[in-house]
Each structure stands twice: as structure tokens, then as C-alpha cells.
Amino acid sequence: MAKIKPFKAVRPTRAIVGLVAARPYQSYTVNERESRMDYNPYSFLHIVNPGYKYDQVITGEERYKLVRNRYLEFKEDGVFIQDKKPSFYVYKIVNRHGQEFNGIIAATSAEDYEQDVIKKHEDTIEKREKTFKSYLQTVGFNAEPVLLTYPDNSVIASIIKETQKNHAEFEFTMTYRDTHYLWKIDNGSTIASIQNEFDQMKTIYIADGHHRSASSYLLYKDEKIKNANHNSDESYNFFMSYLIPESDLVIQEFNRLVKDLNGLTKEEFLIRLDSFYRIENRGPVPYTPSKPHHFSMYLDGEFYSLYLRKTRYSFNTALDNLDAQLLYKTILQPILGINDLRDDNRIEYVNGRHEMITIKSSVDNGEFKVGFGMCPATIKQMKHIADEGLKMPPKSTYILPKLRSGITIYEY
Structure with a gap:
């Protein structure tokens, strides 16, 4: 009590x-x-x-x-x-x-x-x-x-x-x-x-x-x-x-910016992504995801939508259902080689007050190579994760x- x-x-x-x-x-x-x-x-x-x-x-x-x-x-x-x-x-x-x-x-x-x-x-x-x-x-x-x-x-x-x-x-x-x-x-x-x-x-x-x-x-x-x-x-x-x-x-989202492609060319990176996501090129106009498990990506002057191939990912816990965890497990860690989200200086976070145009400008000026946008977590997700005794990745929520x-x- x-x-x-x-x-x-x-x-x-x-x-x-x-x-x-x-x-x-x-x-x-x-x-x-x-x-x-x-x-x-x-x-x-x-x-x-x-x-x-x-x-x-x-x-x-x-x-x-x-x-x-x-x-x-x-x-x-x-x-x-x-x-x-x-x-x-x-x-x-x-x-x-x-x-x-x-x-x-x-x-x-x-x-x-x-x-x-x-x-x-x-x-x-x-x-x-x-x-x-x-x-x-x-x-x-x-x-x-x-x-x-x-x-x-x-x-x-x-x-x-x-x-x-x-x-x-x-x-x-x-x-x-x-x-x-x-x-x-x-x-x-x-x-x-x-x-x-x-x-x-x-x-x-x-x-x-x-x-x-x-x-x-x-x-x-x-x-x-x-x-x-x-x-x-x-x-x-x-x-x-x-x-x-x-x-x-x-609750607002934290979007992600990454400084390099972990040694991959743009084409190699997109091919690796294809195993986890259905990818659509949306052109140069800023694009924002509209639903969970759906990301936007800005790379080399163009926006992409990423739709999860659910056969490639298992939802076993409340944490698995969180987009910040999903992005980490399918892209940031296995493809971009970012293991420690707290201390790796290759990744930075932009809170949801800033629109996708901020992601675009940060990549266009050469400081970052790729940016990802996501939907915000919900209070229900936050509570379920806490109730299961699990912990969100850092910068999962801007509250x-x-x-x-x-x-x-x-x-x-």
C-alpha cells in the first residue's frame, strides 16, 4: 500500500x-x-x-x-x-x-x-x-x-x-x-x-x-x-x-541518431535491414511512423519506412513489445554493432519535441550517418514492463x- x-x-x-x-x-x-x-x-x-x-x-x-x-x-x-x-x-x-x-x-x-x-x-x-x-x-x-x-x-x-x-x-x-x-x-x-x-x-x-x-x-x-x-x-x-x-x-518518444554504418556501405546496410523489415523508400519529404513496430529512417538524403517482419522477431515479454527494445534487438545491436546504449558515443538521442526534420538536418550536415524515428511508448507498456520486473533501454521515453x-x- x-x-x-x-x-x-x-x-x-x-x-x-x-x-x-x-x-x-x-x-x-x-x-x-x-x-x-x-x-x-x-x-x-x-x-x-x-x-x-x-x-x-x-x-x-x-x-x-x-x-x-x-x-x-x-x-x-x-x-x-x-x-x-x-x-x-x-x-x-x-x-x-x-x-x-x-x-x-x-x-x-x-x-x-x-x-x-x-x-x-x-x-x-x-x-x-x-x-x-x-x-x-x-x-x-x-x-x-x-x-x-x-x-x-x-x-x-x-x-x-x-x-x-x-x-x-x-x-x-x-x-x-x-x-x-x-x-x-x-x-x-x-x-x-x-x-x-x-x-x-x-x-x-x-x-x-x-x-x-x-x-x-x-x-x-x-x-x-x-x-x-x-x-x-x-x-x-x-x-x-x-x-x-x-x-x-x-509520454513522447526519443528518436535515435547513429554516426556510422558499422563499416557497411549503404547498399549492404539496406540488404541487412531487409531480413528484418519490409522497406519502402519515401523520398526526401520528412516521414513519421504511424503505429507500433513501424519505424522511419533517414539515410543519404531519403526517408524510408520500415515495417517489421514479425516472423523474424519473438514477443515473449512486455519488454519485447517496446519499440525502443525492438530497434535495439533488430538494428542497433546486430547490424550497427551498438551493444551498450548508455556509453557508446556513436549513438545519440533526440526527444520527441523535435520533428523528423531535426533528424534530417543532423544527417545532412554530416554529423550522423542514419537516423531512426519511432512511435512513443504508452503508459500501459511502461506499467507492464515494471510489473514484470524488467527495465527499458535508456532514453525509451521523454515524459x-x-x-x-x-x-x-x-x-x-
Whole structure:
């Protein structure tokens, strides 16, 4: 049963929340980061990039300590304040395309992660898990929720809708034209009603944030061992999450670009492909696949459609049915020689926000030799793969909403 808990969030003041909120650090180019930090002293980027103050690149434990210092300075200067009562936070995002996301920010259980009540569908990298765990232990806070999804629930939907009739604590629009709203729920009976609904859910699913949740779990294990008076209620037993209903989740595809044909000529490559796919030349006009197990390919100035020859492929598990796995097993690995999708520098990924024209231009400029487009995975596929205890290949899904850092902060 899924256990969630209200918490006393540390939040920016209403007047400057739009200036504080930031995308994940890695999503900015160096120039973007520097520009924002040059002209916005309130940006959360100043906290996570403390070396900027000294015009130095600082790494490791020294950086973590300085992150902690910058965070405390933001609190001392009144940029951040902490709520006095444990609360749930109804959070709404409306993006520039008119897509709307409604959910609840809450503390979710590390024990649920351990016991597979919170299910995973992606592999994590151990080194990244441990690095972020050390970061959390030193800085003492987490500023970006894990994105979790749950089956649509009429009671929770009604509470969210009723809460949104009130004046929002926050309402601000980012430069990406995403508008964010936040309401606080600190009424005991409403909190209990929400907890009761989640308590009846056998499973909830990680949509985005597998490394953050894995690192929080490692932190929980460490702190539990160190605490002789551990009672399962300490803050380290939980991690901050944004929980949204499955119907609000948007899954887009990641398309693939490959730098060479693994020593094959164009003609040899097409002949090898023919054993797995029925191939049709679609000419120079961008072409997008229309159904599962159907890919588009751009090669040497022309688009192709690839239709799977199903006699050449066995569907034995939920993972086998995933297009990202299918592409890997029939083309990327056996023909193009790409075995490690995480570390092979011959392959890159383009998320579904970019149309096939991006694939075309990346090949036409000579940086890549061939590109592949696919249909997005579904929430049903994601859940089936997680339920079978399997893991998707990296970059199988590009999931919306994308969250901002520094809007609600969970302290350990």
C-alpha cells in the first residue's frame, strides 16, 4: 500500500518564486547558465553552482558543502521560508502547448521503494546513485521532486479540483511559457482523505527520476543504520515526489541518431535491414511512423519506412513489445554493432519535441550517418514492463511534465 506524508516545505516567497525556479542544471548550455546567473541573483542555479561566485569550477565534497552554504544564505536572506505546518501541495502546470498537469507534491516512502510498491521501469547507474546520495547527505535537502504516477482516482481528483478553487499560493510563468500554480493543503481531514486513497493503491510508478529515487533510498539505508533510535518517521525515510494521475502523464518518444554504418556501405546496410523489415523508400519529404513496430529512417538524403517482419522477431515479454527494445534487438545491436546504449558515443538521442526534420538536418550536415524515428511508448507498456520486473533501454521515453527545481524543497 502506498504511503505518503505531508511535510513542511521550504519555498520561495510569492514575489520572487518565478525568479528562483530553474530547470535541472544539466539542461542549460554553459552560456544559458551564465546569462541567467549574471542577471538573476535569485536563481536556484546560484545554489547548485556555487563556484560561480568565485569564478571557479568546484567539484566533489567541496562543492556539496558550498551548495549547503548558498542554500543557508538564501534562507537567511528571506528568499526561502519554511511552512509552519506539514502540508500536501496541489501543483498545476500548464505548458505552452496547452497541456495541463495536476497533482500533489508529497513525501513518499523509501520503504515503498524497497518493497516494490513504488515500481521502476528504467535501470540506474550505480555510480550516479552513490554520487547523488553523498550530495543529499551533505547538502541536507532535495529541491526537485521525483515524478510518480498513480491510477486515476475520483476522490483525489475531486480534492484537487476543490482546492484549486482557492487563491493559489503561487502563480508564475517561466520563460519557456509554462505557467505554474501551487496550493497548500494543511487541513487534517483532507490530508487523511488523500492518505487513505493512496493507502488503498497496491502500486504506484516512477515516471521520471529513477536516479533521484534510488539515491534517496540509499540515503535511507545509510541513515537507518547510523540511527540507533530509528523509528521509521524520520525525514530520511521519505523523499519528495510529484504524484499525478496516469491520464495526465504525457509520454513522447526519443528518436535515435547513429554516426556510422558499422563499416557497411549503404547498399549492404539496406540488404541487412531487409531480413528484418519490409522497406519502402519515401523520398526526401520528412516521414513519421504511424503505429507500433513501424519505424522511419533517414539515410543519404531519403526517408524510408520500415515495417517489421514479425516472423523474424519473438514477443515473449512486455519488454519485447517496446519499440525502443525492438530497434535495439533488430538494428542497433546486430547490424550497427551498438551493444551498450548508455556509453557508446556513436549513438545519440533526440526527444520527441523535435520533428523528423531535426533528424534530417543532423544527417545532412554530416554529423550522423542514419537516423531512426519511432512511435512513443504508452503508459500501459511502461506499467507492464515494471510489473514484470524488467527495465527499458535508456532514453525509451521523454515524459511530461518536466519539473523545476527550487519551488518546494524537502529537508532531511
